[in-house]
Amino acid sequence: MVEFRMPSLGADMEAGTLVEWLVKPGDQVKRGDVVAVVETQKGAIEIEVFETGRIEQILVDLNSKVPVGTPLARIRTGLERKAGVAVGPVPPPPRVAETPARALRAAPPPSQPATTTPAIVRVPGAGGRARASPAARRLAEMHSVDLATITGSGPSGAIIRADVEYRLVAAPASVETKRPTGLNLDAMRAAIAAAMARSKREIPHYYLEHQVDVTSCEQWLTRTNASRPPDERLLMAALAAKSVALAARRFTLFNGFYNDGKYQAASAVHLGIAIAIRGGGLAAPALHDVDQMPLDELMGRMRDLVQRTRAGRIRSSEMSDSTITVSSLGERGVEAVHGVIYPPQVALVGFGKVVARPWLVDGAIGPRSVVTMTLAADHRVSDGHAGALFLAEIGKLLQEPEKL
């Protein structure tokens, strides 16, 4: 029997409020399933379970606020372990103290069939009063809004803070956006400000840039995608992510955490993917073990991650453990981005948009597709020479896209 505990979703999180259970006693769960939704100061997060087994007992009622580490449920696993050993989701160490991703909350999944959201088992609501998160209740009370008049967009129709906020701002016609998506852009801006200010205060950045001919990548993508249905097609962003992950595995000074005056290289490559949020925002949720992930799977996960992040549906395991971050400007961007490192990470690799340029190949000038890659790295951990080798390695990997 193991205990499933309230996870820590950042160093400044002390407690969370359980706003929805997606499982009930007797349900089978497997590692990675979303089992609950927890509301934190900055929004609600889908919480995943780290064990495979059967839910034995739910220990925390809906809408209870409990400290980090509190057992939320008991899970009977296939292999029984020693009694009393709690193997809940170990609260991650306080690494990324101000991940902007925490400004996200759960939103209802889109109705389209292509999503990969796991099947959700609905449990009956608490009954009686309107189901609403504590933050939503507080806000509603503050502004004398009757919750019964609000349609909830949270899990199982629960009213969440954004619904109340939406009600409060719904009147002006000048509002550009149509409906709340689960993103609190003000909170996200505050989180970005805190993380980036800390970065610039603490991290002595140095910057390198490198132009790489990616014509072979483009040709390979065109060839590969021509025979594939849309949901199996690949984008340059996936090649970029994979090449960075492979290089990061070898160049250990760029993949890890700097905490308390000491650098610790990470044993895995968890790639933070910087995702711009429409309306002004940024999140960098993590994809795990990208260096070992087949390209097709990586592409599928990136598509899913981008869509979920922009809709405000991010998962607990994606929130705080990136070991290095990639930022790709995409086709509507400009040629180069000089990034700001997410502390306590020590490197960020940027990709500008791919541009057509006259280029010298085998002594002749011809049109080629060129991308400017940049590295922002932490001078407390590495120097320009090592950084140059790291960046050059990424460029080399991109010359053979079929091997990624």
Place this chain on the structure above:
Amino acid sequence: MNEADIRTILQEELGNVAPEMDLQKLDSTADLREALDIDSMDFLNFVVAVHHRLGVDIPELDYPKLITLDRAVTYLKGKLEVSKS
């Protein structure tokens, strides 16, 4: 399926990709990428969804034909007629 049906489906799927944008106000002749601030990943998600909803093949080379809502409706209507006949 008529043009209005196709248009409704496209609007729904654009709404899934860019949920916070007001599609009622979308200029149907505007470049979707600019008007809705969508990138290539969003656009691919849109193409995937439309492919599943309408069952038509949309080769990568044809992406420029879906660049505005009006052009996408015309393109997909043509595709559906070809697949019917």
